[in-house]
Amino acid sequence: MADNYSLVDGESLLQRIKNEVIIVQILVMIFLCIDLLLIITFFKKECFYTTTRYILFAVTLLSDSVLLFFSDILLLLSYFHFTMQVWLCIIICVFMFLCTLLTPVTLTAMSLERYVAICMPLRHGELCSTRSTVHCILIIHGISFVPCIVIFTMFCATAFLSFYKQYQVCSFELFSLHVWQDHVRSAVYQFYFLVMFMIIVVSYIKIMKVAKVASGEDKKSTWKGLRTVVLHGFQLLLLLIQLWCPFIETWLLQINLRLFSPIRYINYVIFFLAPRCLSPLIYGLRDELFSQALKKYAFSGLCKRNVI
Template structure:
């Protein structure tokens, strides 16, 4: 069982409840409540769960909620240096590894949906049907599972069965026993995000061309779609930076646990929580139809019901 009295850098552990962990808990609770409210709103109107962009929006809300719950457990374990058996850690990290990628891949699919809606409006109904959306969700989870499968496969072939019963401080880094595994993980994530960035830039350029040629209401709608793509791009950038955080944090752990903890806290707020709070902003508040439905249910029907 891990030694709970000493840490890398020669520091002793003092179990306490610092302001950092309290702040994180408050933010996580707020984001989960907002996501729950948006998910409830999504299921109250049939047109929402039969429209591709709203279905994909609900996927991001659910994946973000799963990720916030599981990652928050890891944050608490790290903060108080709580060790658990490795096999339990595997279950938690599977959810984290899969859903940390589901959101950016879903954002890319939502960008493609906007591209089809604006640049190929006559084929939008055919390409973005409910059936094709379900297939898209399966593909999203399949692609998002690739890093998890690779990381855990290399871990399983490198350890003995007795290791799974040991008590360890749970983190994804626990499964990266060798440097080449870290490089392999990085290569997979970087390749995935390179493809997503190429798709994003392609859609942005095509929608921009349509925006320049459009007029009147079409121009207004196209520009709004363009801003949505830009916001998706910003979210993907934050998610990409998040993948570099472990490479910054790992050397700090050998120097000072308090420094490592402070840097990890800042990275968690900036590059983990921040991208997840943008999804409600982009589709929950900026989308007129969804916002009207949200306002109606939040006000318990006092606001005039005028939604699709």
């Protein structure tokens, strides 16, 4: 009887995991298709790839798309218990660490761009030129790469050379050989997000002050910029919670193994996938110019396909 129950429980568990993986594949494919459509639209009009906020928007789309793609591959490899050498997993994970931080750092830069556009309109053309945007993107990548160096250095300082040649299921947990490494990584991430969140809060307060004294069309534009900053703050909050998820999951793994899998799945959907679908909504659909171009090229593509 006990064997029958264990067999039923095992089959139901496998079915649930299979359903979860299928749902994730559907969500990832939807988000990747939307991001691809937005990226194509970005390159269709010159005003998009010569304007700072649209260039930064494209950076978030690219980093989110790459991160979704690689995280989905790791999910499938983990589901099928496919192993690889640790050195190859390290390269993939470091690249994913970089993409994980690129989006929040870019969101902070986009909030600063809105602050300059609304609170310092006379200097917006000078500070947010195409050349300045390229420099800004390089700075964003440099800032995002610093935690990767810290995590990789800590790992290399504690791992034996033989460990790199071992075959294991690739995951971020490989970088946590000791508890203190988790603490250092958490401290670095919390410092980053505290600074970024403070910048967004200050930008929000400054824009709100301008919104109170603005009038007519300026007031409408200012409040729209204010709502954009609020959405960036909410998106950044979700991304911050995502960085706490591995520590919560590790704690659950030690206490209750049954809760570990469903909680990890919920965290992945809510705090990993959801924040990355907000960027297309904030700029892809809320922005009037971009949404018009998106509808134009989407419908023209459908019409050509129907004609063919």
